[in-house]
Structures are given as structure tokens and as C-alpha cells.
Amino acid sequence: MSAKVRKKLLLVDDEEGLTDLLKSIFEPRGFTCMTAGDGEEALKIAREKHPSLIILDLVMPKMDGIDTYKALKADRKTKDIPVLVYTAQDPEVVIKKGEDALDVIDFILKPFDTRSLISVVEKTLSKLKP
Numbered sequence: 001m002s003a004k005v006r007k008k009l010l011l012v013d014d015e016e017g018l019t020d021l022l023k024s025i026f027e028p029r030g031f032t033c034m035t036a037g038d039g040e041e042a043l044k045i046a047r048e049k050h051p052s053l054i055i056l057d058l059v060m061p062k063m064d065g066i067d068t069y070k071a072l073k074a075d076r077k078t079k080d081i082p083v084l085v086y087t088a089q090d091p092e093v094v095i096k097k098g099e100d101a102l103d104v105i106d107f108i109l110k111p112f113d114t115r116s117l118i119s120v121v122e123k124t125l126s127k128l129k130p
Helices: 016-029 039-049 065-074 091-101 114-126
Strands: 008-012 032-036 053-057 083-087 106-109
Touching: 008 016, 008 039, 016 032, 016 114, 032 039, 039 053, 039 065, 053 065, 053 114, 065 083, 083 114, 106 114
Parallel strands: 008 032, 008 053, 053 083, 083 106
Antiparallel strands: none
16 A cells, blocks of 8 residues: 555444454554544544544444434535445345445445455555545
8 A cells, every 4th residue: 555545544433342443453554543432423523634434333322324424425524535334234224224325335244354344445545546
């Protein structure tokens, strides 16, 4: 991965253990990781810090992942940030629930395969302009 490619991740999950796990996966690979415990916090951080990619859980308090995604895509400051959804829910159910609202880059199911997750993130970031 080129050093000029942005490598800031926003990890959004209400389970701190999972955001800690994700940080332990990505930080040793040179990523800067920011975390949010709910959708409202994620929106604030995304607007202020403009991450390269958001890894978003769907089941959270205050504002769930679908509403967070819709808000991200409706905001001119965050609409172009790619979003990767990871969830324990069946993707087919999620797609039906979110209808067309979830034009995400990929769904990763919990428990996730670390190599697959890293691969999706790196492929997505490699397509971004430096």
C-alpha cells in the first residue's frame, strides 16, 4: 500500500472489545484508528476527522447502523467516505431492512475472518485517490 494513500479508519461498534480487536488488527499495519460507540458519535467524528473508511456495526444504541449510514450519505462532508458494514445479522435481512439505503462496499459477518476483513479494507483504500 502506498504511503500516500490515506489510512484513517473509523471503527463504529457499541462493544468496546470489538473496536479494541479491530484496532489491534489495523494499527500494526500502519492504520490510524478512531473509534465510536454509537451512530451519533460516529457522525460527529466522521464530519470532523474525515476517515478514509468507516467500519460500521449495525446494531447499536441511540442511532443504529442503517440510520447512521443514511445520515453519513446525506451529509456533503461524509457522503463520499466508503462504508464497510460488519454485523452478526443475516445480510439478506439487513438488505431488506435497509432497502436501497445501504450501498456499502461489503458486508462482513461476525465473527469475521481477519484476513478477509484486511483484504477488503486494503482493496478499498487502494482505489482511493491519494
